[in-house]
Amino acid sequence: MVFHGRSLIFAAASENSLDTDKEILLNLKSFLLERNPVNIGLYQEWNQTSSNPCNWHGILCSPDRERVTGIDLSDSKITGNMFKNFSALTQLQYLDLSKNTLGGAILDDLNRCHNLVYLNLSYNLFENELNLAGLTSLEKLDLSTNRFHGDLKLSFPAICSKLVVANLSVNNFTGRIDDCFDGCRNLQYLDLSTNNFFGYIWTGFSSLVEFSVSENNVTGPMSASMFVDNCSLLALDLSQNMFQGEVPREISNCMNLIVLNLWGNNFTGSIPSQIGSISTLEALFLGSNSFSRVIPESLLNLKKLASLDLSRNNFGGEIQDIFGRFTQLKSLVLQGNSYSGGINSSGIHRLPNISNLDLSYNNFSGHLPVEISQMPSLKFLILAYNEFIGVIPLEYGNLSQLEALDLSFNRLSGSIPPSLGNLSSLLWLMLAYNSLTGEIPSEIGDCSSLLWINLAYNQLSGAIPDEVTNIGRNATPTFESNRKGYQMFASPSKCLVTDRLLNVDNSPFRSVTTRSWKDCRSKWDQLLRGYGIYSVCAVGSSVRTFEISGYIQLSGNQLTGEVPQDIGKMRNLRMLYLGSNEFYGKLPTEIGNLPLLDLNISWNRFSDKIPEEIGNMRCLRNLDLSCNNFSGAFPMQLSNLNELSKFNISFNPSLSGKIPESGQLATLGKDSFLGNPLLETPSFFNSDDDQHPPTPPPSNSQDEDELGTDGGGVQLEWEALLIGYGCGMVFAVAVVYITFLKGEPKWFLTAVDGIHLWRAKRLQKKNARRRGEQLVDNKQRSLECLQIMLYQWEFKQLQQENDRLKNQNKELKEHKQKLEGQLVEMENFVKAKEQDSSHLEENISSFQQEVSTQIRNNCRAIENLWPEKTEIEKQVRVLQGELASEALKTEELESKIAMLQKRRHQEIQEE
CATH class of the missing domain: 3.80.10.10 (Ribonuclease Inhibitor)
Incomplete structure (x- = not known):
């Protein structure tokens, strides 16, 4: 306002x-x-x-x-x-x-x-x-x-x-x-957005200069009488409500309109051609409605139009060629329209002034157009969630103004072009969930503004180049340029992009997903201008300040080698994800110089001691070191991490020492310390409240949310997980179907808008890439669950063995002999665990090479063991019943003997 x-x-x-x-x-x-x-x-x-x-x-x-x-x-x-x-x-x-x-x-x-x-x-x-x-x-x-x-x-x-x-x-x-x-005769500016107002709209709004009722539950059609001849509106925002029917052509009576936002309603029919007569219009947001795919030629008359959003109208087919004639546009958003075919046919690549191009969540296919590299003003290129194949063109390195490149969730192959190192203004590089191969080019280190990089779930190999630690070393010129000259009307569609660029599935930005569009726009502006949107603290300090927070996400690749020691120089780095790779060697102590909030290096081969310097990260919230080969004493300095909400050090079998019985670590539960036989955990971890070891956190924070873990040891059984997802999907599909059929309740559509789009996109994605992505994810989860099932079975076998030994020694009643027997049992337990740990490393290597075959074989083996276990339990119950029966008979016999003895005694006295 x-x-x-x-x-x-x-x-x-x-x-x-x-x-x-x-x-x-x-x-x-x-x-x-x-x-x-x-x-x-x-x-x-x-x-x-x-x-x-x-x-x-x-x-x-x-x-x-x-x-x-x-x-x-x-x-x-x-x-x-x-x-x-x-x-x-x-x-x-x-x-x-x-x-x-x-x-x-x-x-x-x-x-x-x-x-x-x-x-x-x-x-x-x-x-x-x-x-x-x-x-x-x-x-x-x-x-x-x-x-x-x-x-x-x-x-x-x-x-x-x-x-x-x-x-x-x-x-x-x-x-x-x-x-x-x-x-309110003098009222000129009224903002009622992001509340819970319902019913029909106030009909006097056209007398205002600015009016917003965005993000409410206002309903009904828009009548022509609302737009009087003397309409004085400069900005009208009716987005994300439940308006329906056609947009009245009388809206053109508001001849001074600069911003018209009708995004996220149930409008149908054609886009009124009369809008083309509003010569002052600079921003037009008509996305997330059900307009017909015919774009009025009259809109080409809007010579001042800078931002156009027609996203999520499900236009389908090939992209309309009219978009190639909006030569004055600076921002064009067409995401979520089920477009197919290529891009070049529309002529979009010839638009000279485009700064923001968002074609994500469609079905565009073929190779990435090389011609895009000839768009001199392009700052944001968002092509995620499409069907593009082939390599990333080398020519994209010529986009000197580019600040965000998002090609994630496609079918791209080949290597990352070294020419991307020429992009000195690049802030975001998002290439996750493709099939990229080869090594990370050292030239990426020349991207002096790069603060957010996501290359997760590809097939990248080799070591992290030392030069990568230079990224983001001088983003100030880019931020200063945005502070001076960046002026663009952000549409509600920008929130979806912001979610992905912010990596909101991970802290500290998880709470950002609950924000309003207004807050989303504010966060976007803050990021582009280099202002922090989340409070962080310096190394060794708990004092928080708002600073820019970058991240590196490399999980789910085949990267190897050691982590560069110079990583400690990346002072803007707040989140580091290296999980599910093949890194090895010692984790550099310099990592303790980073003021991290998230650190995930799980499922690698790191060895030697855990750096005690990690304890200097006072604001660290998530720390996952599980499934590595760390050894030596557990560093007591980690007790300084008072803000930890998720912690996992499981399956580092050579790790020893004692976990403090007080402090933050003691509140995290035994789930965080599984598979470490030499590590002494607090005694209250060993209670019998939960006989089933819980599933350890997966390799990245995104999967943690999908599995429903909350970092506090809450366990979801495998069967419950499947039932929950199945019921949830059926319910969601039913609600979305009824909502679109009946046109209500729109408030619910608004609440689940992002989820609906994601699910709809999944139904549209029927190609091998999407299935491959799901297979990789399922393999990873199956591998983790299989590992836990094996440990659970071995744990029960050890319990049975322990019971057998106790039965054999029940006649030994002296305290010293009991202690000696327990000592022998503990030695056997430790040896068994050492053997298990050795087998674990071999199994992991084997699983990574032939994971699908091994999972099936192991699952069959486990399925075969369960009947044997059930039969044994049945036999035990039978024996227990027989033993109880024999005991009862013994008592009856003893009672009869006593009676006979008493009777005999009486007879003797009578004689």
Whole structure:
């Protein structure tokens, strides 16, 4: 929402004085200091540098400096409830408490600030129903990004008489909008986006300059009467609601429109050709509807049109050639339209001004067009989730402005072209889930801006070049260029791209998937300008700051060799994923110089000691060192990792030492330490609450989410996993089918929009690449589950053996002999585990070479063992029953003998 400046009209001084205002401000200071003893804002300096409050930071006074008229405490780290005596400042006209963590209800005291003209409470935690009926002088109101709920009728239209700007977005408001704003004669900017409003749209919106009701549950058709001849709208955002029917051609009456956003509704029919007469239009978002595939020729008349989004309309067929004639476009988004064939037929590659081209989630096939390399302005090339084959053209290295290259989830083969090292502005390189081979080219190290690289699940081999540690060493020029010149209207489709580029399946960005479109757009802008969107901390420190967070994702390849020692110089690196490769040797101690949040090096052949320097990563959340050959003592420095939520060191059989019985490591459960016979874990890990060893975390964090693990030892049985996924898929398909059939509920469609697109895409993907990807994933999971099943069976065999030995020695009653017997049992246990560990390494190597065949054979072997186990258990139960029966007979016999003896004794006495 745009806030247009307007000078405040300061009231004359009343009977109250500046001294009275000063006393109230000092009371406010004491109130804030009492509730915020640690994070103290600049208000702590009040009365220290000057006795005149008009000189204090954040205080505004009247022109004659006789009265306090404004307070600005925005972004002052204030928490708790609101101060309850603002009304004592009788001339208060300006109050800004935004960007804090204030909560609770807005106090009635605020309603008595009758002269208040400007009120900004945005980005806090207020959560009551809204009642500001006493603020009849308000001109600008910003309550965005809070937790307000209920309807608006306690405040609107009561405060409407002078209101110009109202931003109520990103809250939990509900109810109908109806006539709440009919009395707002001066209202120009109204933002109701990201709430829970329902019913029909307010018909008076065309009198505004900007209006947004995006991300609500507003329904019904749009009538022609809504768009009057004197429509003054510059920006109209009705996206992500439940509007239906055709878009009225009268929308062209809004001749001054700059932004028109109808994305994510149920609009049908043709795109109105009359839109082509809105000569001022710069951004047109019509994606995620059901428009016909005919694109009006009149849209070519929009000479100022810079952003066009027609994504997810399921156009099908070959891409329309009209798109090659939008020569003025800077952003073209056509993702999720089921296009097939090639790209060149449309002439898109000849558009001279295109900066953002997103053709992802389609069925484009054939080779990647070399002609794309001749698009001089291209910054973002997003071709993921298609059917492209062949090699990545060398000529793509000529795209000097390119900042994001996403070719993931295709069928590309061959090697990564060394020419990509020429892309000095490249921030993202996403080539995951293809069939790329060869080594990672050392020239990638020349990408001085590259901070996010994902090459996972290909067939790359060889060592990581030392030069790779140079990536991202100087991204500042790229970020500075974006801060100065990057101006583009981001569509809601950008959220899907952001999810993939951010790698949101992994921390710290997992929570980002719950954001609104507005927040998504904000995060996107922050990333492009080089601002951190997540708080991180430096090595050896727990103090958090917002800094840019890069990642390297190389999981699921055939990479080998040792990790370069210079990796410790990559100070912008926050996430490192090397799982499921063939790396070996010692993990360099320099890795402890990285302020990592995620570190996953599982399923490799790392050996020697675990670097104790990892304990310096104080903000580390996920650490997976499982399935390697680490040895030596467990480093106690890992006890410093107080923020760990997921930790796995399982199956490093030569690792020894003792895990502390207190601290963060002790809270993670025995699942984190499986398969380490020499490692002494806390005694409470050995409880009998769970007799089945849980499944260890998979090789990357994405699979962790799919398997449903939460890092706290929660176990999903294999059968339950299959049943859960099956039932979930049936339910999801049924709901989506009913939703599209009935046209309701649209709120649910919005909530599962990304999931629906993904599932629909999976149904469309019927090629060998997609099946191969699923096979690799299934093989990996089957391998892990098979390993656990083998360990579970061996564990039960050891239990049976232990019981047998105990039965043989039950006649030995002296304590010393019992201890000696237990010692022998422990020695046998350790030897068996050492043999198991040796077999484990051989089995892993064998599994990696012929995984499918070996899995089938081992599964059959296991299936054959289960009947034997069942039969043994049956025999044990029979023997137990027989033993109980014999015991009962013995008792009866003893009873009869006793009776006979008693009778004999009586007979003797009688004689």
